[in-house]
Amino acid sequence: MDTCISSFSHFLLLLCFTSFLQICCSASQLKSYIIYTGNSMKDEASALTLYSNILQEVAESKAETKSIEYHYKRSFGGFVAKLTEEEANRMARHDRVVSVFPNGKKKLHTTRSWDFIGFPLQAERAAAESDIIIGVLDSGIWPESDSFNDKGFGPPPSKWKGTCQTKNFTCNNKVIGAKYYKADGFFSDDDPKSARDVDGHGTHTASTAAGNQVSTASMLGLAQGTARGGAIKARIAVYKVCWYDTGCADADVLAAFDDAIADGVDIISVSLGGFSDENYFRDGIAIGAFHAVRNGVLTVTSAGNNGPRPSSLSNFLPWSITVAASTIDRKFVTKVELGNNNSYEGISINTFDLKGKLYPIIYGGDAPNKDYDGSESRFCFSGSLDKKLVQGKIVLCESRSKAIGPFDAGAVGALVQGQNYRDSPSTLPLAGSYLGLQDGATVYDYINSTRTPTATIFKSDEIKDTVAPVVASFSSRGPSLVTPEILKPDLVAPGVAILASWSPVSPPSDVDGDNRTLNFNIISGTSMACPHVSGAAAYVKSFHPTWSPAAIRSALMTTAKQLIPSENFQAEFAYGAGQIDPSKAVFPGLVYDAGEIDYVRLLCGQGYSSRTLQLITGDNSSCSETKYGSARDLNYASFALSVPPSNSSVSGSFNRTVTNVGSATSTYKAIVTAPQGLKIEVNPSVLSFTSLNQKQTFVLTIEGTIDEALQSASLVWDGGEFHVRSPIVVFRAA
Ligand SMILES: *[C@@H]1O[C@H](CO)[C@@H](O)[C@H](O)[C@H]1NC(C)=O
Ligand SMILES: *[C@@H]1O[C@H](CO)[C@@H](O)[C@H](O)[C@H]1NC(C)=O
Ligand SMILES: *[C@@H]1O[C@H](CO)[C@@H](O)[C@H](O)[C@H]1NC(C)=O
Ligand SMILES: *[C@@H]1O[C@H](CO)[C@@H](O)[C@H](O)[C@H]1NC(C)=O
Ligand SMILES: *[C@@H]1O[C@H](CO)[C@@H](O)[C@H](O)[C@H]1NC(C)=O
Ligand SMILES: *[C@@H]1O[C@H](CO)[C@@H](O)[C@H](O)[C@H]1NC(C)=O
Numbered sequence: 001m002d003t004c005i006s007s008f009s010h011f012l013l014l015l016c017f018t019s020f021l022q023i024c025c026s027a028s029q030l031k032s033y034i035i036y037t038g039n040s041m042k043d044e045a046s047a048l049t050l051y052s053n054i055l056q057e058v059a060e061s062k063a064e065t066k067s068i069e070y071h072y073k074r075s076f077g078g079f080v081a082k083l084t085e086e087e088a089n090r091m092a093r094h095d096r097v098v099s100v101f102p103n104g105k106k107k108l109h110t111t112r113s114w115d116f117i118g119f120p121l122q123a124e125r126a127a128a129e130s131d132i133i134i135g136v137l138d139s140g141i142w143p144e145s146d147s148f149n150d151k152g153f154g155p156p157p158s159k160w161k162g163t164c165q166t167k168n169f170t171c172n173n174k175v176i177g178a179k180y181y182k183a184d185g186f187f188s189d190d191d192p193k194s195a196r197d198v199d200g201h202g203t204h205t206a207s208t209a210a211g212n213q214v215s216t217a218s219m220l221g222l223a224q225g226t227a228r229g230g231a232i233k234a235r236i237a238v239y240k241v242c243w244y245d246t247g248c249a250d251a252d253v254l255a256a257f258d259d260a261i262a263d264g265v266d267i268i269s270v271s272l273g274g275f276s277d278e279n280y281f282r283d284g285i286a287i288g289a290f291h292a293v294r295n296g297v298l299t300v301t302s303a304g305n306n307g308p309r310p311s312s313l314s315n316f317l318p319w320s321i322t323v324a325a326s327t328i329d330r331k332f333v334t335k336v337e338l339g340n341n342n343s344y345e346g347i348s349i350n351t352f353d354l355k356g357k358l359y360p361i362i363y364g365g366d367a368p369n370k371d372y373d374g375s376e377s378r379f380c381f382s383g384s385l386d387k388k389l390v391q392g393k394i395v396l397c398e399s400r401s402k403a404i405g406p407f408d409a410g411a412v413g414a415l416v417q418g419q420n421y422r423d424s425p426s427t428l429p430l431a432g433s434y435l436g437l438q439d440g441a442t443v444y445d446y447i448n449s450t451r452t453p454t455a456t457i458f459k460s461d462e463i464k465d466t467v468a469p470v471v472a473s474f475s476s477r478g479p480s481l482v483t484p485e486i487l488k489p490d491l492v493a494p495g496v497a498i499l500a501s502w503s504p505v506s507p508p509s510d511v512d513g514d515n516r517t518l519n520f521n522i523i524s525g526t527s528m529a530c531p532h533v534s535g536a537a538a539y540v541k542s543f544h545p546t547w548s549p550a551a552i553r554s555a556l557m558t559t560a561k562q563l564i565p566s567e568n569f570q571a572e573f574a575y576g577a578g579q580i581d582p583s584k585a586v587f588p589g590l591v592y593d594a595g596e597i598d599y600v601r602l603l604c605g606q607g608y609s610s611r612t613l614q615l616i617t618g619d620n621s622s623c624s625e626t627k628y629g630s631a632r633d634l635n636y637a638s639f640a641l642s643v644p645p646s647n648s649s650v651s652g653s654f655n656r657t658v659t660n661v662g663s664a665t666s667t668y669k670a671i672v673t674a675p676q677g678l679k680i681e682v683n684p685s686v687l688s689f690t691s692l693n694q695k696q697t698f699v700l701t702i703e704g705t706i707d708e709a710l711q712s713a714s715l716v717w718d719g720g721e722f723h724v725r726s727p728i729v730v731f732r733a734a
């Protein structure tokens with residue numbers, strides 16, 4: 001899962017551990033691989049025969065029979081098997097195989113947020129909203145949460161073909177389906193066999209996308225108000241692919257896509273990601289989302305939490321939506337006061353109330369446990385502090401620590417100095433606040449110069465953040481490393497300090513022993529931004545049930561609120577078209593549509609062979625028959641032009657087609673905004689329509705020079721009533 005910043009460190013730990021094991025072991029070791037064979041075969045028995053034959057053909061030892069551990073069948077074909085590296089290489093060359101890749105791991109990457117983006121509870125809703133099904137691939141769900149009760153919901157829409165695994169779980173007319181996936185068959189006591197969410201992440205994302213309205217939500221008094229999802233009347237289908245101990249395996253992600261598409265979901269929400277291969281068909285999300293779009297199902301993904309460095313995206317598929325995370329106008333600050341009456345404003349989500357009482361304060365570096373010295377204990381790692389010295393006190397720690405050391409040693413509070421990115425507040429297992437470098441140094445001086453230093457930490461305050469929305473520093477930036485001329489991310493949505501439902505069994509700080517039992521928690525990550533767009537897409541689809549995934553994406557993009565380039569590092573590569581505006585997205589005027597054939601053309605242009613594409617599509621569409629497409633020619637609602645590193649002159653053109661979904665008779669004028677040095681022309685510059693669904697094409701040409709690594713421009717088709725805005729970026733290739 002594209003980990004929320006505060007949660008999921010256990011997955012990270014686990015990933016490091018597994019990769020260590022892989023390094024240690026010999027090349028002939030058997031590993032779990034996914035063998036993707038493309039389009040699904042109608043007949044399951046003949047598919048299984050084919051898979052066994054392929055397996056026997058590549059097996060090193062003919063004596064031993066290899067087994068198919070799992071196979072995909074409903075929406076596409078493929079299977080999972082244990083192979084040596086040699087066998088995997090042979091398999092990849094087999095002419096019935098599209099790709100072979102290791103069964104890798106992905107990571108998991110309210111509510112004021114909807115009001116902030118201008119989508120009030122009273123927004124007009126279509127009756128069809130209750131026919132929309134959002135499939136959530138995540139850590140499961142806590143079905144008893146108030147966000148998911150089914151009061152007022154009728155039976156599931158008739159198109160629903162999914163199931164409910166009722167192991168310690170009940171579905172209802174809101175959560176209409178639930179299934180768990182674990183191809184490796186390993187279940188631990190910490191996360192037993194069930195679609196139940198013991199982590200909280202899946203409950204949080206599902207309630208953000210489609211949770212009911214809950215009027216008395218708060219995190220122990222913080223962020224008090226009404227929590228709700230984007231599409232409050234939509235249904236939820238749960239696909240549990242992420243597990244507390246083992247993370248999210250690609251084999252399970254694929255199995256969930258295989259089912260979700262066939263089950264009849266409309267939107268698939270995926271707040272997880274990881275290493276994405278240069279080959280789109282060596283990645284579970286890419287394969288799953290491709291088959292989804294072929295079936296008219298929109299996949300929404302989180303951008304990743306590896307920002308702000310350029311090209312740090314973990315999801316960037318041309319056939320899905322990639323969502324970045326931004327701040328909202330509510331910010332959490334945590335005041336600290338010292339015995340000398342000086343006070344400091346730190347950043348954290350602190351629900352603990354020390355009631356203004358002063359406690360002794362000690363520097364972690366002055367309290368090493370035996371076998372440690374001060375240069376180690378100043379970071380406050382678990383076990384590094386002397387219990388006798390820190391018990392009942394507040395501890396000053398260095399670096400971005402979770403203060404597990406002070407918590408385990410019985411401290412009352414912790415101050416952590418020098419958080420790198422101060423725009424996303426963390427939750428500590430005890431009273432705590434993150435101080436800036438200078439404030440932390442001042443507190444240190446006070447401790448060092450005072451005979452009996454004391455301090456107190458206050459419960460967090462909510463203050464107005466007047467510069468919001470700004471893209472969070474952790475939010476991954478484009479350009480895409482694989483197809484840089486498809487602008488990614490597409491959109492930005494709230495992802496910092498988001499209140500939403502939680503699993504009461506999961507500690508809010510993600511630290512064992514934190515006994516706070518919560519029904520709502522405040523966390524940050526592109527994981528939180530993604531379901532805002534899933535909910536908004538469901539909302540748009542409820543007004544336009546026949547719109548394609550590309551049309552819905554276009555509507556969300558061309559109506560988005562633009563963010564200010566100079567206030568966001570990497571500008572459009574941080575926020576794409578801008579912040580979603582669901583109410584406007586229902587009436588976009590024009591849409592940039594695309595379908596399977598357009599993506600196939602794009603892939604031809606990217607060098608994928610006819611054979612590969614035939615296996616995937618199951619028809620004779622081949623690269624020789626269709627026109628090769630450059631990435632620039634995919635009918636996308638944004639424009640990205642890359643300039644070779646050694647050349648400041650640019651020149652390029654884009655062909656686009658817009659479809660009229662506004663007023664039958666209408667005329668649109670092109671309005672271009674461009675920086676000095678760039679000449680951007682649109683031909684024709686006026687488009688006239690005489691009927692709905694009529695299409696018109698135009699060519700956008702860019703010429704000139706750039707003197708910066710990235711320059712922002714835009715095209716607006718102004719139809720009076722509708723303003724159809726597309727971002728344009730011209731950037732120097734890496
Ligand atoms: C159901 O799951 C919860 C949370 O993991 C657990 O506390 C409870 O014991 C389980 N109940 C049963 C009947 O397994
Ligand atoms: C801090 O403020 C309190 C209340 O105003 C006062 O009684 C106390 O003397 C002050 N302490 C110092 C060190 O200034
Ligand atoms: C702490 O105070 C002592 C005595 O005033 C001083 O010598 C020392 O440099 C201080 N330590 C630091 C790290 O500032
Ligand atoms: C949390 O609960 C456990 C088990 O009841 C208990 O041992 C522990 O002391 C509690 N921790 C805190 C911080 O209250
Ligand atoms: C694909 O081409 C082959 C040979 O040209 C032909 O026999 C077959 O019917 C075609 N299949 C489809 C789905 O068009
Ligand atoms: C620089 O780019 C321009 C426009 O694409 C092209 O005409 C020119 O030949 C390029 N110059 C070099 C040295 O590559």
Ligand SMILES: *[C@@H]1O[C@H](CO)[C@@H](O)[C@H](O)[C@H]1NC(C)=O
Pocket residue numbers: 627629633655699
């Ligand atoms: C783009 O449009 C121009 C002008 O209409 C046309 O000549 C060209 O073939 C088009 N290119 C593609 C790839 O469709």
